[in-house]
Amino acid sequence: MENIYLPKLAEIKEIIQETADTKTIRLTIDGKSIDFLPGQFGEFSLIGEGESTFGFSSSPLRKEYFEFSFRTSGRATTGINGLNEGDKIAFRGPYGNYFDTSKMHGKDIVFVGGGIGMAPVKSIMEYCLDERDKYGKITILYGARTVGDLLYKSIFDEWKNHKDTEFVVTVDPGGETPDWKGKVGFVPTILEQLPLKGENSIAVVCGPPIMIKFALKTLEEKMGFGKENIITTLENRMKCGLGKCGRCNVGSVYVCKDGPVFTAKELESLPNDF
Amino acid sequence: MEEKYFEISTENLKKFIDGIITDNYEVIAPTDKDGDTFYGKINKFEETNLDILLPKMSYKEYLLPKTETLFEYSISGVDTEVKDGLQNIAGANEKRVIFGGRPCDAGAGPIMEKVFNWDYKDEFFNERFKNLTIISIACEKPDNYCFCTEMQLSPESSYGSDILLKKSGDKYFAIVTGEKGLNLVKAYSNLFTETAKDKVPADKDWKKIFEVEKTKSFLDKNFEHNYFQERFLSCIGCGVCTYTCPTCHCFDIQDEGNLKEGRRIRNWDSCQFGIFTLHTSGHNPRVTQGDRYRQRLMHKFKIYSEKFDKYLCVGCGRCSRNCPEDIDIKEVAKNLAEMA
Numbered sequence: 001m002e003n004i005y006l007p008k009l010a011e012i013k014e015i016i017q018e019t020a021d022t023k024t025i026r027l028t029i030d031g032k033s034i035d036f037l038p039g040q041f042g043e044f045s046l047i048g049e050g051e052s053t054f055g056f057s058s059s060p061l062r063k064e065y066f067e068f069s070f071r072t073s074g075r076a077t078t079g080i081n082g083l084n085e086g087d088k089i090a091f092r093g094p095y096g097n098y099f100d101t102s103k104m105h106g107k108d109i110v111f112v113g114g115g116i117g118m119a120p121v122k123s124i125m126e127y128c129l130d131e132r133d134k135y136g137k138i139t140i141l142y143g144a145r146t147v148g149d150l151l152y153k154s155i156f157d158e159w160k161n162h163k164d165t166e167f168v169v170t171v172d173p174g175g176e177t178p179d180w181k182g183k184v185g186f187v188p189t190i191l192e193q194l195p196l197k198g199e200n201s202i203a204v205v206c207g208p209p210i211m212i213k214f215a216l217k218t219l220e221e222k223m224g225f226g227k228e229n230i231i232t233t234l235e236n237r238m239k240c241g242l243g244k245c246g247r248c249n250v251g252s253v254y255v256c257k258d259g260p261v262f263t264a265k266e267l268e269s270l271p272n273d274f
Numbered sequence: 275m276e277e278k279y280f281e282i283s284t285e286n287l288k289k290f291i292d293g294i295i296t297d298n299y300e301v302i303a304p305t306d307k308d309g310d311t312f313y314g315k316i317n318k319f320e321e322t323n324l325d326i327l328l329p330k331m332s333y334k335e336y337l338l339p340k341t342e343t344l345f346e347y348s349i350s351g352v353d354t355e356v357k358d359g360l361q362n363i364a365g366a367n368e369k370r371v372i373f374g375g376r377p378c379d380a381g382a383g384p385i386m387e388k389v390f391n392w393d394y395k396d397e398f399f400n401e402r403f404k405n406l407t408i409i410s411i412a413c414e415k416p417d418n419y420c421f422c423t424e425m426q427l428s429p430e431s432s433y434g435s436d437i438l439l440k441k442s443g444d445k446y447f448a449i450v451t452g453e454k455g456l457n458l459v460k461a462y463s464n465l466f467t468e469t470a471k472d473k474v475p476a477d478k479d480w481k482k483i484f485e486v487e488k489t490k491s492f493l494d495k496n497f498e499h500n501y502f503q504e505r506f507l508s509c510i511g512c513g514v515c516t517y518t519c520p521t522c523h524c525f526d527i528q529d530e531g532n533l534k535e536g537r538r539i540r541n542w543d544s545c546q547f548g549i550f551t552l553h554t555s556g557h558n559p560r561v562t563q564g565d566r567y568r569q570r571l572m573h574k575f576k577i578y579s580e581k582f583d584k585y586l587c588v589g590c591g592r593c594s595r596n597c598p599e600d601i602d603i604k605e606v607a608k609n610l611a612e613m614a
Contacts, residue, residue, distance in 0.1 A: 001364070003358050004395065004397075005345070005538070046533075048349070088352065090354075237550075237551050237553055239526055239527045242394040242396075243389075244392075246524030246525070247524060249569075249573075251572070252581070271498075273559050273560070
């Protein structure tokens with residue numbers, strides 16, 4: 001008899017302080033990563049403080065660890081924030097569906113991430129970069145409110161140095177510093193300025209609901225991306241991750257089981273319940 | 275197994291219940307407490323109250339307790355010990371009988387079972403459910419809040435019961451639906467007399483006041499309809515509808531204790547609370563009480579049925595009887611069906 005709510009203990013290998021209030025934590029179970037696919041998620045906790053739901057932010061092809069990024073905001077994340085390398089985190093997963101990379105082979109891809117929404121984008125993006133030859137031109141657009149809110153700054157160069165890969169980073173107007181070298185403007189605005197076309201292309205978009213709304217509009221209406229070629233994730237509140245606790249549904253769709261990855265075409269058929 | 279039919283006198287039914295209690299069965303039956311009637315453990319037949327239509331609460335808590343320990347933990351330095359909560363309930367309910375419940379409550383078990391076995395198997399639920407023996411009594415006089423007939427059951431439905439008793443003068447007919455019920459009857463065969471199906475009085479012709487398929491077809495097309503926002507302005511979001519409901523199963527998971535020892539538990543939760551879907555960012559997909567009551571209707575009459583081909587409602591009417599704002603779900607479902 002298996003207890004589906006029983007977590008495994010993962011060891012913290014590395015903690016990266018991304019911004020003042022966000023961290024990336026790299027974990028191992030039995031000294032290595034676990035089997036998962038980009039887009040999937042898990043339930044992470046410091047036992048005693050409660051579980052939180054996070055998507056994986058690392059490429060599944062990197063077998064030495066798996067990672068997630070989080071912002072400290074409540075009891076559970078405050079607990080995790082207090083941990084050190086070598087400490088244990090309780091983990092359940094992986095759960096949910098995933099980005100189907102087989103449908104992306106040979107195509108140009110644009111990755112669009114806003115704020116902490118870059119975390120799930122990073123997983124699929126690095127997965128593609130790890131097998132760079134399987135894809136056409138890759139464009140990465142990443143935006144945050146301010147320069148101080150940008151995650152993953154230490155690996156921007158790694159992303160940018162892949163062949164035939166363009167990396168654009170932007171901050172919202174007013175969020176720039178005097179020595180800021182990137183763009184200034186909201187993600188959908190900067191997206192519109194990029195030389196992208198919808199044909200033979202896939203767009204992966206994650207971020208706050210308002211950014212997704214306008215980015216999807218730009219991709220569809222101004223760049224000619226088909227709705228079935230725009231892929232995003234829904235981030236509804238969850239508890240079990242197993243299709244039982246009853247809170248993550250959007251209409252008849254359970255984000256934990258049918259998602260979290262959806263195409264814009266699939267979202268279009270859902271009621272306004274997310 | 276094909277259904278089998280027996281007769282038992284009122285006097286022998288009393289002996290039967292007292293007999294199984296003597297044989298160490300835990301019998302849960304409608305019993306009076308604090309001026310109301312609830313399902314609870316009885317020590318002798320006399321403690322039952324079979325005169326009322328329905329106990330205040332369903333017996334959901336015997337399948338899905340209000341609070342359940344998923345695991346216990348103790349932490350010392352870098353060592354974490356976890357004790358699986360399933361160990362505590364292995365073989366639970368093996369000698370537990372629910373006696374004197376109604377067909378609506380009995381219908382709820384198999385409906386919840388589907389949720390708890392959809393892909394991932396929840397052995398907490400399964401362990402409690404599989405061993406439970408359910409002896410229900412058919413209703414003779416449903417009240418105005420009842421609508422089990424509309425919900426694909428009836429006041430005389432044996433669905434979900436191991437034994438359904440139908441009163442007839444000073445005796446009962448016992449419809450035995452499976453091995454679990456039959457074994458119990460066989461163990462007390464001196465109290466039961468086997469009879470033929472045609473001796474059992476036929477079910478009455480229970481009338482429906484709406485077709486649930488029509489309710490669903492309204493919900494299929496009218497997510498944005500003003501009805502939800504207007505009708506449920508009066509809802510105070512207390513969640514009593516969900517707590518008293520035999521099929522509402524949504525739960526929360528929380529840690530209780532400190533960083534040395536404690537337990538992870540799941541508790542009954544309610545889609546009627548704003549915090550139920552509140553994101554960390556402050557965004558909430560369901561902002562108004564109308565949004566939240568709509569979710570309850572959607573889950574009961576549309577979402578569940580699309581996955582499992584039944585409805586997440588047995589028509590017991592408890593949510594209406596207990597509602598402080600007198601929101602009558604039967605009337606609501608009827609209104610929606612009429613608008614379809």
